[in-house]
Amino acid sequence: MDKITNLLKESSFSVDLNETLTLHLQALEKDKERIEQSITAIKRVIKLLEKEGEVDSAILFSLIHGIQTENIQKEWMERHMLADVMEELSNKTEEEKITLDQTFIQLAKEVKQLYGKPVEDPKVQEMIKTYIEASFKFLGDDLMERLAETNVEELDVQELENMTSPFTEDEQDWLNQAMEYYMKQTESE
Numbered sequence: 001m002d003k004i005t006n007l008l009k010e011s012s013f014s015v016d017l018n019e020t021l022t023l024h025l026q027a028l029e030k031d032k033e034r035i036e037q038s039i040t041a042i043k044r045v046i047k048l049l050e051k052e053g054e055v056d057s058a059i060l061f062s063l064i065h066g067i068q069t070e071n072i073q074k075e076w077m078e079r080h081m082l083a084d085v086m087e088e089l090s091n092k093t094e095e096e097k098i099t100l101d102q103t104f105i106q107l108a109k110e111v112k113q114l115y116g117k118p119v120e121d122p123k124v125q126e127m128i129k130t131y132i133e134a135s136f137k138f139l140g141d142d143l144m145e146r147l148a149e150t151n152v153e154e155l156d157v158q159e160l161e162n163m164t165s166p167f168t169e170d171e172q173d174w175l176n177q178a179m180e181y182y183m184k185q186t187e188s189e
Contacts, residue, residue: 047098052105059108062166063101085143096138103134108166115171119178128182 041064048063049055074086110127117124167175 044094044098044101048101051102055105056109059105059166088143100138103131107131111167111171111175115174119181124178125182128178132182
Protein backbone atom coordinates (compact mmCIF):
# COMPACT_ATOMS: atom_id res chain seq x y z
CA MET A 1 0.00 0.00 0.00
CA ASP A 2 2.88 2.36 0.84
CA LYS A 3 4.31 1.68 -2.60
CA ILE A 4 1.01 2.74 -4.20
CA THR A 5 0.89 5.93 -2.07
CA ASN A 6 4.44 6.83 -3.16
CA LEU A 7 3.62 6.16 -6.80
CA LEU A 8 0.58 8.43 -6.63
CA LYS A 9 2.85 11.34 -5.64
CA GLU A 10 4.56 11.07 -9.02
CA SER A 11 3.64 13.65 -11.64
CA SER A 12 2.99 10.93 -14.24
CA PHE A 13 2.32 7.22 -14.18
CA SER A 14 4.09 4.38 -15.91
CA VAL A 15 3.52 0.65 -16.29
CA ASP A 16 5.00 0.28 -12.75
CA LEU A 17 1.75 1.56 -11.24
CA ASN A 18 -0.30 -0.82 -13.34
CA GLU A 19 1.79 -3.82 -12.21
CA THR A 20 1.63 -2.73 -8.57
CA LEU A 21 -2.14 -2.22 -8.69
CA THR A 22 -2.62 -5.60 -10.39
CA LEU A 23 -0.59 -7.38 -7.69
CA HIS A 24 -2.47 -5.49 -4.98
CA LEU A 25 -5.81 -6.42 -6.57
CA GLN A 26 -4.83 -10.11 -6.70
CA ALA A 27 -3.87 -10.02 -3.01
CA LEU A 28 -7.18 -8.35 -2.09
CA GLU A 29 -9.17 -10.90 -4.11
CA LYS A 30 -7.43 -13.74 -2.23
CA ASP A 31 -8.24 -12.01 1.08
CA LYS A 32 -11.86 -11.54 -0.05
CA GLU A 33 -12.15 -15.25 -0.91
CA ARG A 34 -10.75 -16.25 2.50
CA ILE A 35 -13.12 -13.84 4.29
CA GLU A 36 -16.14 -15.12 2.33
CA GLN A 37 -15.21 -18.73 3.19
CA SER A 38 -14.90 -17.78 6.87
CA ILE A 39 -18.28 -16.00 6.81
CA THR A 40 -19.89 -19.08 5.20
CA ALA A 41 -18.28 -21.36 7.83
CA ILE A 42 -19.39 -19.15 10.75
CA LYS A 43 -22.97 -18.83 9.46
CA ARG A 44 -23.26 -22.58 8.97
CA VAL A 45 -21.79 -23.30 12.43
CA ILE A 46 -24.21 -20.80 14.06
CA LYS A 47 -27.17 -22.64 12.44
CA LEU A 48 -25.70 -26.02 13.40
CA LEU A 49 -25.27 -25.02 17.03
CA GLU A 50 -28.84 -23.70 17.11
CA LYS A 51 -30.06 -27.12 15.88
CA GLU A 52 -27.64 -29.35 17.84
CA GLY A 53 -27.23 -27.37 21.06
CA GLU A 54 -23.76 -28.85 21.67
CA VAL A 55 -21.03 -30.16 19.37
CA ASP A 56 -17.70 -31.81 20.25
CA SER A 57 -14.88 -29.32 19.60
CA ALA A 58 -12.84 -31.70 17.38
CA ILE A 59 -15.89 -32.35 15.19
CA LEU A 60 -16.77 -28.66 15.03
CA PHE A 61 -13.21 -27.64 14.07
CA SER A 62 -13.23 -30.35 11.41
CA LEU A 63 -16.46 -28.96 9.90
CA ILE A 64 -15.13 -25.39 9.94
CA HIS A 65 -11.87 -26.54 8.36
CA GLY A 66 -13.82 -28.49 5.75
CA ILE A 67 -15.85 -25.43 4.77
CA GLN A 68 -12.76 -23.20 4.68
CA THR A 69 -10.85 -25.65 2.48
CA GLU A 70 -13.64 -26.20 -0.06
CA ASN A 71 -11.43 -24.57 -2.72
CA ILE A 72 -8.67 -27.18 -2.04
CA GLN A 73 -11.29 -29.95 -2.20
CA LYS A 74 -12.47 -28.45 -5.50
CA GLU A 75 -8.90 -28.65 -6.88
CA TRP A 76 -8.73 -32.30 -5.72
CA MET A 77 -12.00 -33.02 -7.55
CA GLU A 78 -10.75 -31.29 -10.70
CA ARG A 79 -7.51 -33.34 -10.62
CA HIS A 80 -9.63 -36.50 -10.66
CA MET A 81 -11.94 -35.30 -13.45
CA LEU A 82 -14.79 -34.70 -11.01
CA ALA A 83 -15.34 -30.99 -11.71
CA ASP A 84 -18.96 -31.64 -12.77
CA VAL A 85 -19.60 -33.46 -9.47
CA MET A 86 -18.15 -30.51 -7.53
CA GLU A 87 -20.34 -28.15 -9.55
CA GLU A 88 -23.46 -30.07 -8.56
CA LEU A 89 -22.37 -30.16 -4.90
CA SER A 90 -21.83 -26.40 -4.86
CA ASN A 91 -25.44 -25.97 -6.07
CA LYS A 92 -26.81 -27.68 -2.96
CA THR A 93 -28.76 -25.36 -0.66
CA GLU A 94 -27.33 -24.26 2.70
CA GLU A 95 -30.16 -26.19 4.39
CA GLU A 96 -29.15 -29.39 2.56
CA LYS A 97 -25.50 -28.83 3.55
CA ILE A 98 -26.47 -28.28 7.19
CA THR A 99 -28.55 -31.48 7.16
CA LEU A 100 -25.49 -33.37 5.87
CA ASP A 101 -23.32 -31.66 8.52
CA GLN A 102 -25.76 -32.88 11.19
CA THR A 103 -25.49 -36.43 9.83
CA PHE A 104 -21.69 -36.09 9.88
CA ILE A 105 -21.78 -34.86 13.50
CA GLN A 106 -23.91 -37.88 14.47
CA LEU A 107 -21.52 -40.22 12.62
CA ALA A 108 -18.49 -38.67 14.33
CA LYS A 109 -20.11 -39.02 17.78
CA GLU A 110 -20.88 -42.67 17.11
CA VAL A 111 -17.40 -43.39 15.73
CA LYS A 112 -15.91 -42.03 18.97
CA GLN A 113 -18.32 -44.22 21.01
CA LEU A 114 -18.08 -47.43 18.95
CA TYR A 115 -14.40 -47.33 17.92
CA GLY A 116 -12.65 -50.58 18.82
CA LYS A 117 -15.71 -52.80 18.44
CA PRO A 118 -15.55 -55.46 15.69
CA VAL A 119 -16.58 -53.95 12.33
CA GLU A 120 -19.28 -56.65 11.97
CA ASP A 121 -20.96 -55.56 15.24
CA PRO A 122 -24.66 -54.75 14.47
CA LYS A 123 -24.38 -51.28 16.07
CA VAL A 124 -21.33 -50.44 13.93
CA GLN A 125 -23.06 -51.66 10.78
CA GLU A 126 -26.25 -49.74 11.63
CA MET A 127 -24.15 -46.56 11.98
CA ILE A 128 -22.54 -47.15 8.55
CA LYS A 129 -25.95 -47.88 6.97
CA THR A 130 -27.43 -44.63 8.34
CA TYR A 131 -24.45 -42.57 7.14
CA ILE A 132 -24.32 -44.13 3.66
CA GLU A 133 -28.09 -43.74 3.18
CA ALA A 134 -27.88 -40.06 4.22
CA SER A 135 -24.97 -39.56 1.77
CA PHE A 136 -26.99 -41.20 -1.03
CA LYS A 137 -29.95 -38.94 -0.22
CA PHE A 138 -27.74 -35.84 -0.30
CA LEU A 139 -25.79 -36.75 -3.44
CA GLY A 140 -28.49 -38.61 -5.37
CA ASP A 141 -28.12 -41.88 -7.28
CA ASP A 142 -26.56 -40.26 -10.37
CA LEU A 143 -23.70 -38.59 -8.45
CA MET A 144 -23.09 -41.69 -6.33
CA GLU A 145 -22.80 -43.83 -9.47
CA ARG A 146 -20.33 -41.39 -11.03
CA LEU A 147 -18.23 -41.34 -7.85
CA ALA A 148 -18.29 -45.15 -7.66
CA GLU A 149 -17.09 -45.41 -11.26
CA THR A 150 -14.16 -43.05 -10.67
CA ASN A 151 -10.82 -44.81 -10.25
CA VAL A 152 -9.09 -42.86 -7.47
CA GLU A 153 -5.80 -44.00 -5.95
CA GLU A 154 -6.00 -44.91 -2.24
CA LEU A 155 -3.33 -42.37 -1.32
CA ASP A 156 -5.34 -39.60 -2.93
CA VAL A 157 -8.45 -40.63 -0.96
CA GLN A 158 -6.34 -40.32 2.20
CA GLU A 159 -5.33 -36.83 1.06
CA LEU A 160 -9.02 -35.86 0.86
CA GLU A 161 -9.81 -37.50 4.22
CA ASN A 162 -6.94 -35.58 5.85
CA MET A 163 -8.53 -32.28 4.76
CA THR A 164 -11.86 -32.91 6.46
CA SER A 165 -11.66 -35.81 8.93
CA PRO A 166 -12.03 -35.25 12.72
CA PHE A 167 -10.78 -38.79 13.31
CA THR A 168 -7.40 -40.10 14.35
CA GLU A 169 -5.60 -42.25 11.76
CA ASP A 170 -6.62 -45.43 13.65
CA GLU A 171 -10.27 -44.32 13.88
CA GLN A 172 -10.30 -43.51 10.15
CA ASP A 173 -8.80 -46.94 9.30
CA TRP A 174 -11.42 -48.64 11.49
CA LEU A 175 -14.22 -46.61 9.85
CA ASN A 176 -12.93 -47.49 6.35
CA GLN A 177 -12.84 -51.20 7.30
CA ALA A 178 -16.41 -50.97 8.65
CA MET A 179 -17.55 -49.36 5.38
CA GLU A 180 -15.77 -52.04 3.31
CA TYR A 181 -17.48 -54.76 5.37
CA TYR A 182 -20.87 -53.06 4.87
CA MET A 183 -20.30 -52.83 1.09
CA LYS A 184 -19.37 -56.54 0.89
CA GLN A 185 -22.53 -57.49 2.81
CA THR A 186 -24.78 -55.39 0.57
CA GLU A 187 -23.12 -56.75 -2.60
CA SER A 188 -23.69 -60.36 -1.49
CA GLU A 189 -27.39 -59.77 -0.71
